[in-house]
Amino acid sequence: MSTPQISRKLLVARIGVAQLIGYGGTYYLPAILAAPIGRDLGLSPNWTFGGLSLALIVSSFIGPTVGRHVDQGGARGALISSNLAFALGLALLGLAHGLPMMLAGWLLMGLGCGLGYYETAFAALTRLYGVSARRLISGVTLIAGFTSTVSWPLMAWLEAHYGWRATCFFWVAANLLVALPLNLTLPAPAPSNLDGAAAGIDDEHRHVVDPSLQRRAMVAIGLMFTATAIVSSGLSAIMPRLLAHFDVSQTAAIAASALIGPAQVAGRLAEMGWLSRYHPLVSARLATLFLPIGAGVFIAGGAAFAMPFTMLYGVGNGILTIARGSLPLAIFGPAGYGRRVGVLSAPSRIASALAPVAVGVLFDASPAAGLAAMAACNLIGLAALFIISARP
Numbered sequence: 001m002s003t004p005q006i007s008r009k010l011l012v013a014r015i016g017v018a019q020l021i022g023y024g025g026t027y028y029l030p031a032i033l034a035a036p037i038g039r040d041l042g043l044s045p046n047w048t049f050g051g052l053s054l055a056l057i058v059s060s061f062i063g064p065t066v067g068r069h070v071d072q073g074g075a076r077g078a079l080i081s082s083n084l085a086f087a088l089g090l091a092l093l094g095l096a097h098g099l100p101m102m103l104a105g106w107l108l109m110g111l112g113c114g115l116g117y118y119e120t121a122f123a124a125l126t127r128l129y130g131v132s133a134r135r136l137i138s139g140v141t142l143i144a145g146f147t148s149t150v151s152w153p154l155m156a157w158l159e160a161h162y163g164w165r166a167t168c169f170f171w172v173a174a175n176l177l178v179a180l181p182l183n184l185t186l187p188a189p190a191p192s193n194l195d196g197a198a199a200g201i202d203d204e205h206r207h208v209v210d211p212s213l214q215r216r217a218m219v220a221i222g223l224m225f226t227a228t229a230i231v232s233s234g235l236s237a238i239m240p241r242l243l244a245h246f247d248v249s250q251t252a253a254i255a256a257s258a259l260i261g262p263a264q265v266a267g268r269l270a271e272m273g274w275l276s277r278y279h280p281l282v283s284a285r286l287a288t289l290f291l292p293i294g295a296g297v298f299i300a301g302g303a304a305f306a307m308p309f310t311m312l313y314g315v316g317n318g319i320l321t322i323a324r325g326s327l328p329l330a331i332f333g334p335a336g337y338g339r340r341v342g343v344l345s346a347p348s349r350i351a352s353a354l355a356p357v358a359v360g361v362l363f364d365a366s367p368a369a370g371l372a373a374m375a376a377c378n379l380i381g382l383a384a385l386f387i388i389s390a391r392p
Contacts, residue, residue: 007187008129012136014186015079015121016143018179022082022116023144024151025090025171026055026109032155036164043099051093051106053353058110059117060349066114067123067342075124075338076186082116083180085109087172094168116183118144119345122325123338124186130334134280137325138272145265145318217331217388222344224284224381228320229348231291231374234359235313236260241360243310245367248303256306263314264321271322280330281385284323288382290316292375299368316378331388 034048041047066078089108096102121140125133158167235242239260243253267287275283294312298305328340363370 008136009139011125011128011186012139013143014182015124016140018079018083018116018182019118019121019140019144020147020150021171021174021179022086022112023147024155025086025168025174026113027052028148028151029155029168029171032152032159033164033167036159037093037102040164041096041098041102043102047099047102049356051103051109053356054103055106055110055113056349056353058107059114060346060353062111062114063119063342063346063349064339065342066120067338067340070120070123070127070338070342071336073127073188075120075127076183076188078115078120079124079183079186080180082112082114082120083175083183085112085115087175087180090168090172090175094165094172113349118321118324119341120338122329123341126325126329126334126337128187131329133329133334134326135272135276137329138268138276138322141318141321141325142265142268142272145261145268145321149261214332218340218344220384220387221327221331222347223384224288225324225344225348226351227377227381227384228288229351230355230359231377232317232320233352234355235374238356238360238363239310242363242367242371243303243306245363245370246298246303246306248306252303252306256310259307259310260314260317263311264318267315267318268322270315271319275319280323280326281388283319284327285382285385287316287319287323288378288385291378295371295375299371 030045030048030052034045037043037048038045070078085108089105089110089112092101092105092108094105096105118141122133122137125136125140129136155167158170239257240250240253243256244250248256271283275286290312294309297312298309324345325341328344329337332340359370359374362373
């Protein structure tokens with residue numbers, strides 16, 4: 001192994017902070033800046049959310065190619081390129097005076113998403129540490145789990161005092177002056193890292209090699225990723241409005257929604273702790289159950305159970321974020337990991353791009369049916385996971 005063991009915590013911290021900046025300046029940006037951008041440019045705020053959807057769709061198309069590049073040792077280059085794409089896209093957005101330039105900015109940010117979101121970071125750690133990367137993946141998601149906690153209040157303050165354009169350029173600076181230097185310091189893996197010995201694979205932990213079983217497992221995991229992505233992206237975008245549909249007051253809805261972030265962190269801590277003793281398939285199956293349980297309690301008990309509902313959703317979502325990296329690693333092993341994760345992430349990113357609008361329309365039509373549909377998506381994901389065995 002070419003990377004010193006002593007550097008693991010520092011490496012996780014560097015990647016985690018860079019991921020926080022990458023997500024904060026893209027995925028979490030419309031929630032705060034869509035309204036002021038729309039007012040200034042004379043557009044509906046939905047155009048900014050549409051820009052994010054465009055970015056996620058772009059990222060889904062380039063994901064498999066980026067994954068193959070990462071498998072060949074190109075993770076550091078992809079992460080560095082993502083910071084440059086984010087910075088350029090945010091600069092275009094900050095300078096935009098109309099829809100074409102704004103969408104061009106989001107197009108470039110979509111390249112950054114495909115180059116530098118979680119999947120590339122997970123693949124970088126897998127290239128370096130093989131099957132032992134699971135705990136490091138959990139550490140990265142733990143740090144990045146604070147993105148909304150950090151980015152939303154910060155953007156709200158910056159926008160109120162300096163305007164949305166200056167806020168965009170803050171993220172340009174954060175990418176160039178913080179995230180880019182952090183990614184530049186990442187070590188390059190040795191060419192032989194992913195043979196059996198270097199990856200830490202012994203005879204007891206060989207992975208699925210039968211082509212037909214691999215295809216079945218890929219379909220099952222891809223279905224789970226996509227089904228749960230619909231829930232995660234859809235509910236995160238409309239949670240306060242969703243709670244209002246069930247007669248939860250605005251103050252209580254905001255308070256309950258604010259618990260999602262800490263609950264996600266709690267879920268990730270649990271995955272790093274006692275759940276790490278089990279196969280990732282076990283923790284992923286468990287995680288898909290939290291939302292259906294919470295939804296059932298909320299529908300039956302009403303507004304008084306808003307906080308338990310959001311907390312259960314957050315815990316499950318936090319664990320599922322880790323499963324996106326750890327589950328393919330545990331099932332297929334580290335060889336070809338980047339390409340597989342890129343393929344698996346493509347449909348889920350498209351689902352994430354389309355879910356907020358579709359889920360919002362569904363809940364406006366029937367709140368109870370909408371929540372039941374979200375629970376059903378998670379149960380579909382759970383059923384898909386039972387197609388796969390934890391044993392090779």
